Amino acid sequence: MLRVEIDSGLIRDNYALLCSKTTSRIMAVVKADAYGHGLEEAARCLYSAGARRFGVGSVQEGARLRDCLDQPFIYSLLGPVTPEDYQLLYQREIIPFIHSWEQLKALKEVACRDSRVIPVTLKLETGMNRLGFRPADILHLLEFWEQCQGLKLHMLASHLSLADNVRGRQEVLRQLEIYEKCCQAMQARGHEFERSLANSAAILAHPETHLDCVRPGISLYGDNPFENTPWASKGQGLAQAMQVRAPVLAVHDLKKGGGVSYGLCFTAPRDMRIAIIGCGYADNYFRGLSNRGWMFFQGQRLPVLGRVCMQLSVVDATRVEDIAPGCGVYALGGYGSQAVSAREMAGWLNSISYEVFCSLGNNPRQWTRTG
16 A cells, blocks of 8 residues: 655755766666666656666676667676577677676687677676685686787776775775776776766765776665765765555544553553554565654654554654644655655665665556656
């Protein structure tokens, strides 16, 4: 019963703000269904704002995006995983991020077999310890590349681990140094390619990492990576594009000492008025918000009382007068200083805003536009 509202005007504004922070090319990251905002809709919105490069999570997402937009560069950030992915790459003109020798060799076989030249991005491991070729692999990569037919080196990329941490500056610089040494080793042998390292937080806080191409993701949708930190002003102007509304199903009194919901884990400390809201964990409204979360109605925060159920939640409506069945409350978003941000909700859950967007975005979405 949740309704997710996405403001395309705010996404355009966020993109424009990020463009003002850098002179580098921008790869707009729309992976994971545009962080729950809707892949095709978000990409069209960003394209209309001027984006000509897009990063998707998988080759299949890239194929979906190619059906939507024919012209831009599309990058698959995880690269090929299944045998079908290797065929889709060149059929749909998707540039893969390659992180392993197995991927590299398999893609070379496809290129040679079909007499194709396939552009690739090599992903370097500089400190995340997830995916990528390590600095010790560079000489082997050079040897492989100089004997390789069918593959074209388009970009060298890596990912920063602490760019969004105000105490992570030295680690950012350490990773940048490792990355630049790898790039220099490739360039010394005459290879030309683009360099890409910066994510949303690095765009805002670490300009020396911008290089040739930056890859904003979460900030496109209005999340400030430095919210509630001394660096909050670095993300000033970003506006959350997603709001989530849920219907009020009932309003009634709760006497002092009465309990609420399964387990009666909330007991009224006084006579109260409560509202029953049509959302729960079946709608990806997190059970972890039980007795911890807040909703928003007409300028006020309403605390969540008791356990979040499968399709129902309860809030304290004692101090609001106009709430009634048929009204809508904001489970996420709202307006003014009391609006509920994804990063704030994530804090109540000991999670991150990415999970909040991706989870709540699974509900039916409606696109609107302000401005």
